[in-house]
Amino acid sequence: MAKHLLYLCQNLTFMTFLEEINRRRTFGIISHPDAGKTTLTEKLLLFGGAIQEAGAVKSNKIKKGATSDFMEIERQRGISVATSVLAFEYNDIKINILDTPGHKDFAEDTFRTLTAVDSVIVVVDVAKGVEEQTEKLVEVCRMRNIPMIVFINKMDREGKDAFDLLDEIEQKLGLKVVPLSFPIGMGYDFKGIYNIWEKNVNLFSGDSRKDIEETIEIKDLNSEELNDLIGDQAANTLREEIELVDGIYPKFNKDDYLAGDLQPVFFGSALNNFGVRELLDCFVDIAPTPRPKQSEERLVAPDENKFSGFVFKIHANMDPNHRNRLAFVKIVSGEFKRNAPYLHVRNNKKVKFSSPNAFFAEKKEIVDISYPGDIVGLQDTGNFKIGDTFTEGELLNYKGVPSFSPEHFRYINNADPLKSKQLNKGIDQLMDEGVAQLFTLELNGRKVIGTVGALQYEVIQYRLEHEYGAKCIYENLNVFKACWIEAEDPKNDEYKEFLRVKQRYLAKDKQDQLVFLADSSFSLQMTQQKYPSITFHFTSEFN
Ligand code: G4P
Numbered sequence: 001m002a003k004h005l006l007y008l009c010q011n012l013t014f015m016t017f018l019e020e021i022n023r024r025r026t027f028g029i030i031s032h033p034d035a036g037k038t039t040l041t042e043k044l045l046l047f048g049g050a051i052q053e054a055g056a057v058k059s060n061k062i063k064k065g066a067t068s069d070f071m072e073i074e075r076q077r078g079i080s081v082a083t084s085v086l087a088f089e090y091n092d093i094k095i096n097i098l099d100t101p102g103h104k105d106f107a108e109d110t111f112r113t114l115t116a117v118d119s120v121i122v123v124v125d126v127a128k129g130v131e132e133q134t135e136k137l138v139e140v141c142r143m144r145n146i147p148m149i150v151f152i153n154k155m156d157r158e159g160k161d162a163f164d165l166l167d168e169i170e171q172k173l174g175l176k177v178v179p180l181s182f183p184i185g186m187g188y189d190f191k192g193i194y195n196i197w198e199k200n201v202n203l204f205s206g207d208s209r210k211d212i213e214e215t216i217e218i219k220d221l222n223s224e225e226l227n228d229l230i231g232d233q234a235a236n237t238l239r240e241e242i243e244l245v246d247g248i249y250p251k252f253n254k255d256d257y258l259a260g261d262l263q264p265v266f267f268g269s270a271l272n273n274f275g276v277r278e279l280l281d282c283f284v285d286i287a288p289t290p291r292p293k294q295s296e297e298r299l300v301a302p303d304e305n306k307f308s309g310f311v312f313k314i315h316a317n318m319d320p321n322h323r324n325r326l327a328f329v330k331i332v333s334g335e336f337k338r339n340a341p342y343l344h345v346r347n348n349k350k351v352k353f354s355s356p357n358a359f360f361a362e363k364k365e366i367v368d369i370s371y372p373g374d375i376v377g378l379q380d381t382g383n384f385k386i387g388d389t390f391t392e393g394e395l396l397n398y399k400g401v402p403s404f405s406p407e408h409f410r411y412i413n414n415a416d417p418l419k420s421k422q423l424n425k426g427i428d429q430l431m432d433e434g435v436a437q438l439f440t441l442e443l444n445g446r447k448v449i450g451t452v453g454a455l456q457y458e459v460i461q462y463r464l465e466h467e468y469g470a471k472c473i474y475e476n477l478n479v480f481k482a483c484w485i486e487a488e489d490p491k492n493d494e495y496k497e498f499l500r501v502k503q504r505y506l507a508k509d510k511q512d513q514l515v516f517l518a519d520s521s522f523s524l525q526m527t528q529q530k531y532p533s534i535t536f537h538f539t540s541e542f543n
Contacts, residue, residue, distance in 0.1 A: 017305075018303060021303060024290055025093055025094070025096070025118065025119070025284060025287045025373070026096040026118045026290060026330070026375070027095075027096070027097060027098070027120055027287060028100045029097065029120065029121045029123060030100055030121075030122055030123070030138070031133070031134055032132065032134045033133065035128070035131070035134070036125065036153040037100075037123050039271050041097060041099075043273055044095070044097065044276065047277060048088030048089060048095065049088070049089075050089075051361055084313065084359070084375075085097070085099070085328070085359035086359065087360050087361065088360070090284060094373075094374075095284070096373060096375060098116060098117055099113070100113050100114070107137075109434065111140055111404065112386060113313060114137070114144070115330075116310075116312040116313075116328075118146075118291050118373065119146060119147040119148065119149070119288050120141055120148050121148070121150075121279070122138060122141075122263075123153050124151070124153065124169065125153055125154050126155055126157065126165065127154060127158065128159075129160055129165060130168050130169060130172040138173045138174075139173075139174075141260075142173075142174060145259060146260060147257050148263045149264050149287070150175070150265040150266070151265075151267075151270075152165060152268070153268065154271070155190050155269045155275070156190050156269040157186075162179075162186075162241075162267065163241075166179065166249075175263045176250070176256075176263060177249065177264075178249045178250055178251070178262055178264055179264075180195075180197040180264045180278075181193050181194065181196055181197065181265075181267050181275060181278055181279075182196060182238070184201070184230060184238050185230075189234075190269075191204055191234060192230070192274075193268065193278065194221065194242060195278050197264075197278065197282050199219070200217050201216075201218040201226060202216070202274075203229055203230065216229065221242060252264060258288055264286070266279045266282070289302075290331075293332045295389070295396040295397055296396075296399055297395070297396055297397065300333050300398075301333060302332065302333050303333070304334055305334055306333065306334045306393075306394065307342065307390070307392050308396055309330055309332050309333075309389070309390050310329065310330060310332065310389045310398040311327045311328065311384050311388045311390075312329075313434070314327050314384065314385075314432060315433070316433060316463070316467070325380045325381075326380065327377070327378045328375055329376050329390065330373075330374075330375055331375070331376065332372060334372070334392070335371060337369050338354065338355075338366070338369070339354055340392075342392060343393050344388065345391060345397060346388050353376075353378050353379070355379060356377065357376060357377035358370055358377075382429050386432065399541065403437055403539065403540040405481045405538045405539070406436070406451050407450075407453070409439075409450050409477045410448065410457060410475060411448055411474065411476075411477050412448070412460075412473075413473050413474070414470075414472060415472055415473045419468075419471065422464075422468045422470040423471075425468060426467065427449075427460075430464070435456060435459060436450060436451040436460060437450040438510050439482065439508065439515055439517065440508050441504075441506070442503060442506040442507060443503055457474055480519055480520050480523075480524065481517075481524060482509075482518075483536035483537060483538060484509075484514070484537040485516055485534060485536065485537075486537060487533065487534050488534070492533060498527075498534055502516065505518065511540070
């Protein structure tokens with residue numbers, strides 16, 4: 001009898017565990033700056049009741065103008081802890097939005113966050129169309145087969161024709177789109193949206209350029225009521241356009257979307273709260289629950305009973321007197337429990353977390369238990385690195401937090417010889433946080449800092465001084481790209497010659513991987529031609 005009861009209890013616990021996994025949706029919103037990511041995030045939080053008024057979510061973007069870029073970064077660092085993960089409940093679904101900085105100098109941060117999302121929403125400005133940052137980010141998502149939904153924003157403004165824009169998205173982003181909603185008019189004539197997913201029409205009941213939330217629903221596209229509300233011409237145009245949509249685009253298929261082969265598109269206006277509920281309702285319906293993740297050793301499923309997770313982001317505290325940092329861990333499998341002993345695989349050390357943070361809207365709270373799909377913030381005194389894995393004992397290493405070739409390179413020199421220890425520690429820890437990449441030249445051991453944007457050099461200099469008491473100066477270095485080297489046969493003569501001839505262009509990254517610092521695109525091409533058995537990778541992860 002007791003055995004029976006125990007079995008029943010275990011079964012029930014397992015059921016709740018599975019229910020918890022299945023009700024989670026962890027995603028990121030990506031866009032070019034200004035397309036409306038912050039506004040959309042805010043509207044989603046409003047629907048979830050997580051915030052009460054618009055304007056509550058602070059934009060963490062770097063605003064041009066008013067203050068120097070640098071002060072903005074400091075301000076942004078403060079805000080971005082709060083907005084790193086925004087969690088809320090909607091119709092009993094737990095939604096975790098992972099914040100991705102839009103500023104291009106922080107692109108690396110965004111790429112890393114994309115390793116922790118299960119899907120993304122791509123925001124496109126109807127007037128500007130597909131912009132540079134969106135292209136780059138979507139490319140990363142495509143490479144990883146991340147399911148994507150596209151939201152075309154600012155329909156209250158004059159913009160591109162819907163069909164032209166859909167074409168542009170297909171061509172520039174390499175996506176296969178299927179509209180699940182369609183705009184009725186645009187800009188001044190924007191009247192509402194036909195919801196293809198739910199097969200109904202939502203109309204603005206007034207001036208489209210004001211904050212209007214009230215909608216009128218019409219169930220049948222062919223009803224006379226539609227003509228009465230929007231006029232014969234607009235009604236007929238809509239019917240024709242929907243017929244065209246049916247003819248041109250494939251039928252929506254959830255499996256194709258989940259496989260990253262098909263991308264649903266929604267139209268709306270985040271600012272006016274239009275089309276957002278449609279997007280959210282469809283999102284909770286179709287977006288993936290936490291997905292399995294590949295480790296170097298094996299594929300790990302979320303419903304495995306043992307906990308595992310990985311660090312995708314590290315945030316230094318704002319208080320320079322306490323060097324505590326917050327490591328953001330995505331839970332991949334099992335339950336994460338407060339005070340349970342876990343293995344920090346890289347250091348082969350047992351660690352316990354007495355005050356793990358869970359995130360909720362803009363607050364963080366200490367949590368006893370978290371589930372796959374959730375993010376926990378773990379206090380760290382400088383031992384964790386981006387990409388680190390935690391388990392209940394298994395030696396797993398999660399793949400997928402790659403480094404990309406930086407765009408800028410400078411020597412970093414010590415400006416205060418008495419503080420070299422502090423400088424090295426500071427550089428080390430800032431690199432672990434993923435602020436920039438460090439390369440050590442093979443020839444003379446000099447240190448080179450590579451960054452995505454020029455802004456990071458200021459940040460590093462400031463933080464070294466204020467957090468570590470060290471001073472640095474930079475020296476220019478002419479490097480075009482860093483390429484990670486893979487030799488077909490490390491013993492062959494060609495590779496040996498390459499190592500000898502190119503010695504002064506070779507460096508090691510922080511993981512001790514060999515990197516070729518090409519000084520121009522031409523020299524890179526020549527080197528590639530001369531050494532065909534060597535592969536030059538633009539990302540550190542190529543196995
Ligand atoms: P981002 O996070 O992607 O960078 O964009 P954000 O939401 O901050 O929006 C950028 C600008 O676009 C903001 O205006 C915002 O109000 C506006 N916006 C967002 N959605 C819509 C929309 O649906 N229609 C229209 N017309 N505008 C929209 P801003 O003037 O730069 O900032 P603010 O002073 O309004 O905050």
